[in-house]
Amino acid sequence: MSATAAPGAHRPARGRRPGPLTGACTLLRHALRRDRIVLPVWVLVIAVMVVSGPGSLGALYGTAAERASFAESVTANGSLRAMYGPAFGDSVGALTAMRLGVFAALFAGIMSLLLVVRHTRDEEESGRQELVSALVVGRRAPLTAALSTAAVANGALTLLVVAGLWGEGPAGALALGLAIGGSGMVFATVAAVAAQLTESGRLARGLAVGVLGAAFVLRAAGDAGTADGSSVLTWLSPLGWAENLRSFGGERWWVLLLLLAAVLVQTGVAYALAERRDIGMSFLPGRPGPAVGRLGGAGALAWRLHRGNLLGWSAGFLLSGVALGGVVSSADDLVGTNERTRDLIERMGGTTAIGEAFLGTMAGLLGLIAGVYVAAAVLRLHGEEVSGRVEPLLAAPVGRVRWAAGHLAVAFGGGALLLLLGGLGLALGHGRDPGQALAAALVQLPAVWVIGGLATLLTCASPRLAVLSWAVAGGAVLLGWIGPALKVPRAVLNLSPYEHLAKLPGEELRWTPVLLLTLLALALVAAGLTALRRRDLVPS
Numbered sequence: 001m002s003a004t005a006a007p008g009a010h011r012p013a014r015g016r017r018p019g020p021l022t023g024a025c026t027l028l029r030h031a032l033r034r035d036r037i038v039l040p041v042w043v044l045v046i047a048v049m050v051v052s053g054p055g056s057l058g059a060l061y062g063t064a065a066e067r068a069s070f071a072e073s074v075t076a077n078g079s080l081r082a083m084y085g086p087a088f089g090d091s092v093g094a095l096t097a098m099r100l101g102v103f104a105a106l107f108a109g110i111m112s113l114l115l116v117v118r119h120t121r122d123e124e125e126s127g128r129q130e131l132v133s134a135l136v137v138g139r140r141a142p143l144t145a146a147l148s149t150a151a152v153a154n155g156a157l158t159l160l161v162v163a164g165l166w167g168e169g170p171a172g173a174l175a176l177g178l179a180i181g182g183s184g185m186v187f188a189t190v191a192a193v194a195a196q197l198t199e200s201g202r203l204a205r206g207l208a209v210g211v212l213g214a215a216f217v218l219r220a221a222g223d224a225g226t227a228d229g230s231s232v233l234t235w236l237s238p239l240g241w242a243e244n245l246r247s248f249g250g251e252r253w254w255v256l257l258l259l260l261a262a263v264l265v266q267t268g269v270a271y272a273l274a275e276r277r278d279i280g281m282s283f284l285p286g287r288p289g290p291a292v293g294r295l296g297g298a299g300a301l302a303w304r305l306h307r308g309n310l311l312g313w314s315a316g317f318l319l320s321g322v323a324l325g326g327v328v329s330s331a332d333d334l335v336g337t338n339e340r341t342r343d344l345i346e347r348m349g350g351t352t353a354i355g356e357a358f359l360g361t362m363a364g365l366l367g368l369i370a371g372v373y374v375a376a377a378v379l380r381l382h383g384e385e386v387s388g389r390v391e392p393l394l395a396a397p398v399g400r401v402r403w404a405a406g407h408l409a410v411a412f413g414g415g416a417l418l419l420l421l422g423g424l425g426l427a428l429g430h431g432r433d434p435g436q437a438l439a440a441a442l443v444q445l446p447a448v449w450v451i452g453g454l455a456t457l458l459t460c461a462s463p464r465l466a467v468l469s470w471a472v473a474g475g476a477v478l479l480g481w482i483g484p485a486l487k488v489p490r491a492v493l494n495l496s497p498y499e500h501l502a503k504l505p506g507e508e509l510r511w512t513p514v515l516l517l518t519l520l521a522l523a524l525v526a527a528g529l530t531a532l533r534r535r536d537l538v539p540s
Contacts, residue, residue, distance in 0.1 A: 022138035027145035031119050032152065037467045039149075042111040043157045045474040050104045050180070051164025052482050053096035067095060074098065075227050079326035082224035088249025093168035097176050097247040105242045106216060108157060108184030112150045113191035113208040119146035121195040121204045126387045130279050143192060143274050147267065150188035154181040172248030179242035182259035186238045187212055189266035196273035197283045206308050213316060215239050220323065238262060298398050302406030305384075306377060310414045313373050317366065317418045321425015324362040325437065328430050359430065360440050360503040366422035367444025367498060368480045370415050374452035375473040377411035382459050382466040386538050394537075401529050408456060408525060415448045436505040443504050446517035447497035451476055453524030460528035463538050 032039070061067040071087035071094070074080045087098045120143060123129040129142060158181035165173035191208040198204045215237040222234030223243075234240035238259065245255045273283065381404055384390045393403060423441030427434035455469035479488065479496040493499050497520075500513045 020138040020140040021144055022136055022141060023132075024138065024141040024144040024148070027119075027132070027137070027141055028148045028152075031145055031149040035115065035118075035149065038470050039115070039153055041467075041470050041474055042107075043153055043160065045478060046104055046107050046111070046180070047157055047160035047164065048478060049107075049482060050096070050100050050161050050176070053100045054092045054165065054168055056482065057095050057099065058092045061092075061095065064090065067092070071095065071098075078224040079323065081227065082220040083323055083327055085219070085223050085243045086227055086229050088229075088246045091168070091248055093165060093172045093176075093248035096165070096168070097172070097249070101176060101179060101247065102216075102219065102239055102243060104161075104180045105183035105239050106212070108154060108180050109187035109212050109215075109239075110209070112154060112184040112188035113194075113212065114205065115150045115153060116146045116188050116191035117195055117201050117204045117208065119149060120192065121198065122201040122383075122387075124279055125201050133279060139275065140271060143270060147188060147192060147270075150185060154184040154188070157181055157184065169248055171251055175245050175251045175253070176247035178256060179245045179247060179259075182256065182263070183238055183242045186259055186262045186266070189263050189270060192270035193266055193273065196270055196277065199281075199284070202305070202308065203284075206312065209312060213312070217319075219243065297406070298393070298403045299406035299409060301393070302410050305380065306407070306410040306414065309377070310410070310417070313414070313418055314421050317370075317422040318425045320369075321366065321422040321427075321437075321441075322429040323425075324365070325426040325429020325431070328358045328362055328426070356436070356506045357503075359426065359437065360506050363423070363426060363437070363440035364444065364480060364498065364503070366419065366426075366441055367448060368477045370418045370422070370444065370448045371451035371476055372473045373418060374411050374415040374448055375455040375469045377414055378408065378452055378455040378459055379466060379469055380411075381407050381456075382463060386463060390537065400532050404460065404529060404532055408452075412449055412452055415452060416442075416445055419445055419448065439509070440504040443501055443509065443514070444498065446514050446521065447476075447501055449521035450497040450517050450524070453521040453528070456528035457524045457531070458528075460532035462531075462535070 061070050068090040071090040074084060074087045084098055085102050088094055123132075123142065132142070158177040161177035161180055162173045165176060187208065190211050191204065194204040194207040194211075195201075198207060216239055218233045218237040219240040222231030222237070222240060223229060225231050226234070229240065229244050234244065241255050241258045244252060246252050277283065384407075390403065394400065419441045420438070423438035424434070426437035426441060430437055451473055454472045458468050458472070459466040476496045476498065479493055480498050482488075483493050483496075497517055500517065502508060502510050502513070
């Protein structure tokens with residue numbers, strides 16, 4: 001009997017071999033289809049964050065004198081420069097580039113490296129890439145499709161930023177859009193190299209995120225020491241290149257050549273490495289495990305899978321807390337006599353004492369980011385399920401709830417650890433009452449758990465709904481970070497669980513919202529686990 005070829009399967013003509021890029025377009029379409037929800041969420045969140053800048057900053061600093069005073073205060077303060085970068089002008093566009101440019105480039109880098117690892121090393125680790133390569137697929141097609149997916153995302157992000165800021169100045173809008181999109185592509189190619197070197201997606205992500213973190217630290221250290229971005233440390237960082245493009249401040253177009261050169265060189269290295277290894281293999285071999293396993297159960301396995309990621313986040317939260325604490329010490333200098341800025345910080349911090357209000361605002365920012373971590377950690381359940389690794393585990397005497405509970409314990413406990421470390425960092429950077437900083441950070445925990453509870457319900461209810469967890473976490477970030485500046489109606493702000501908690505240390509702690517949000521998080525987790533018990537797992 002002869003088997004009928006599946007629809008869409010193509011065989012090369014006799015005597016002809018597929019080219020190195022054969023099938024790349026098909027793989028690109030498949031990748032874009034797989035990411036049709038999470039990719040637009042990433043792009044829109046970053047774009048909205050940037051294009052909302054002129055509106056919020058223009059409302060806070062309505063006159064040229066106020067903008068000049070704000071730019072001068074940033075330039076004169078090392079802690080503020082380390083956080084945001086120097087100001088290369090006092091126009092609304094220049095202040096937007098200073099305040100949001102580095103963070104947008106950082107988030108674009110995170111988006112890009114996650115995309116590339118997902119469509120390269122994760123595919124090999126799951127075994128799907130070997131099946132795809134059995135068809136007519138060129139040697140370079142999978143890597144090309146992954147980088148093309150990142151290019152589409154960063155291209156869309158660049159266009160949205162340019163269109164949104166065009167009214168502030170075409171040249172500056174184009175420069176900032178290219179700086180953000182170019183930074184994303186730099187770290188996409190970093191991830192492409194990491195995917196060739198390591199044996200698992202987890203290690204590839206860890207290596208790429210480590211490079212991204214080092215780039216941010218180098219830029220921050222360089223900017224803390226110089227007021228014009230001229231430090232050698234700043235120039236060693238791709239984020240420093242994006243900053244030194246000087247959007248809306250006398251653009252240096254030649255800096256784009258550095259971004260382009262980094263993308264081309266790293267792409268070439270990634271292709272060269274891919275040509276020299278077999279599918280599933282790596283250049284950095286993993287260490288063999290012990291002869292006798294030491295994992296005591298599903299919880300121990302979950303900790304082993306999450307620990308590297310959690311340690312990286314923990315270090316980032318501690319260092320970020322120290323940096324944000326230093327900014328709190330400069331709150332009076334930053335606000336000055338600007339009543340609109342003072343009013344915004346008072347609304348976000350919950351008190352008229354500007355130092356306490358700023359401390360509450362910085363702690364709230366840490367809480368928003370901790371929610372992103374918990375959502376990402378909960379999504380590890382989805383990754384284990386779709387990769388097929390959970391089926392052999394459940395074949396042992398391990399139930400679904402026990403398996404999921406191990407991951408959820410690490411995710412929710414990790415959120416608490418991050419807030420604790422962030423609060424300690426705030427206390428160290430602030431240099432005053434540590435109890436205030438710790439309380440301001442830890443009071444965010446029930447809201448963080450609600451975000452995790454929603455992610456649990458979505459992930460456990462249906463694999464197709466899992467990606468909406470990013471929308472939940474991203475929506476909370478947008479409402480908490482940008483909503484007050486844009487004077488979003490209170491009814492909309494109240495959709496975020498963070499809005500129902502006291503803003504410490506300026507407000508009095510209210511235990512009722514804390515208890516209700518904690519109970520809501522528990523109910524969401526219970527509903528999710530119940531749904532997981534009743535549905536079929538994704539077939540491997």
